Amino acid sequence: MYTFIARRLLSTIPVLLVVAVLIFLMLRLTPGDPAAILAGDAASSEQIAEIRKSLGLDRSIPVQFGIWAGNLLQGEFGRSYFYKMEVTQLIAQRIEPTLALATLTILIAVVVSVPLGVIAAWRFGGWFDRALMGFSVLGFSLPVFVLAYLLIWLVSLKLGWFPVQGYKRLAEGFWPFLHHLVLPAITLSVIYIALIARVTRASVLEALGEDYIRTARAKGLPEARVLVRHALANAAVPIATVIGIGIALLIGGVVVTESVYAIPGLGRLTVDAVLARDFPTVQAVILLFSFAYVVVNLLVDLSYVVFDPRIRY
């Protein structure tokens, strides 16, 4: 088991490295001289040369990558062109809303989708199953921002249950915080629910066909116990996997949702930075999101050991 954990940990290093190289190259190949942009319009060519030298931009591309990666490891992402501050600081200011939104979304998605998937598998082919599969296709097809405006119009404007837009920090009180966060999280969770419910249904369905289910039923266990302790427990690995893979969808959705609901998080920051052509910020945020994705999937893989004692490696 420890060799498995060690191997899995080591295998993420090449992926992270490739991600870093790709993002570095992407932004280096962008037209425009970063030194000139940092120096501002009034700078003389000597000043620009000075900044270029201090940033190491006069060196070869591999050396530049080395310097950049070294800075990253020390938590230095450079200076934002647009916000005129350290990118690290900028990210620290914006991370709370995004983390809160993502956490609440995952929570809602898992709590709603797993029972739905189990019931659909239990009543396979019935009306509930069909309705869920229909919803699942719809959930994949409904664009996040269309759904967002639909919900704002219905729930916020017509019913007045939630504020239309905006964000309250956790420090301003838990209830206002939650009140502003619920609708965006519901919006974002729909596609995630569609995804997880589909996989839960498929893997519980497969488990229900196994011999131990027949045995469990034969010895007279209550159906709920058969479903949860025997079928669902054995279907846990694919469900955990899809939750991990779904993080990519979630991150894409965060960018859109934060824009629609005017939440000052990292997703909103990405769009603003791209529009302002503020590449150090764009680079840092994309790197952060990608690393988060890789690390979450690493944790999911490691969790198999807990979920499935059969996996010993």
Add this chain to the structure above:
Amino acid sequence: MDPQALSVESANIARHESAWQRLHRHWSVRIGGVVLALLVLTALAAPWLGTVDPTLFDAASRDLRPGQSGEITTLDGEMIKHRFLMGSDSFGRDIYSRVIYGTRVSLLVGIATALLALAFGILLGLSAGYLRWLDGPLMRVMDGLMAIPAILLAITLVAMWRASLITVVVAIAITEVPRVTRLVRSLVLSIREEPYVEAAVSLGTPTLKIMFGHILPNCIAPLIVQGTYICASAILVEAILSFLGVGLPPDIPTWGNIMAEGRVQFMAYPHNLFFPGVFLALTVLAVNILGDGLRDTLDPRMARRV
């Protein structure tokens, strides 16, 4: 996978039904196909559907409600009476015309992206699956690309290259290439062990001919299915990019752009968002349903996996 459908599937195969006949019977292929065909017709016939040029605007006809009549100035400077079926936006442009013409852009982006991603994915996947020395390095790059969330990657690429139809298509295609590459590679790895490939190798058939003549034709069915899903996702991503203001230039009438323009006045004039939103959701839904149907009929192996 449901056992019932599987048995139906094998019964159909046993009856030597052709793929076409199976396709025709499948309800989701029918529904998805018919809706999509209607959308293609709409896109082609856009000028004859009671539309005006989607770039026309008139200050006197701003923010009209759906169904209201107003006037609009043509390119020749002539004022004509026009009924704004879906209302007008804050520039006085006809939403109906923009939505109908937007169908063209969305379908074009979807199909072009799917073809481009498939072409590159096939090329890379065949290479990785067949040329063993290339496999490791190439797949590590693909793993890295897949770790960057698709929408973020597309946004950044478009921002780097300046937005245009071509850059948007290429950017979205790049996010899809790794998945196609993986699919083709895994298919190649299983197909290359088949006896007919071994036979071809022992006959001294050139590698290129084995790759494109023997292996590729056997990957077609899953690739068609994958292509359909890419098409749906590309239409969605283009709309998201345009909506965020980082996609196609605002003067091009796309559903995302119409909604980006309409979001400011969303509270007062929800129709600016409603109509393009419905078209977008309907199109993506139709393509996805078609994809599910194709998967069930063309590629039962994949259906079992999902």
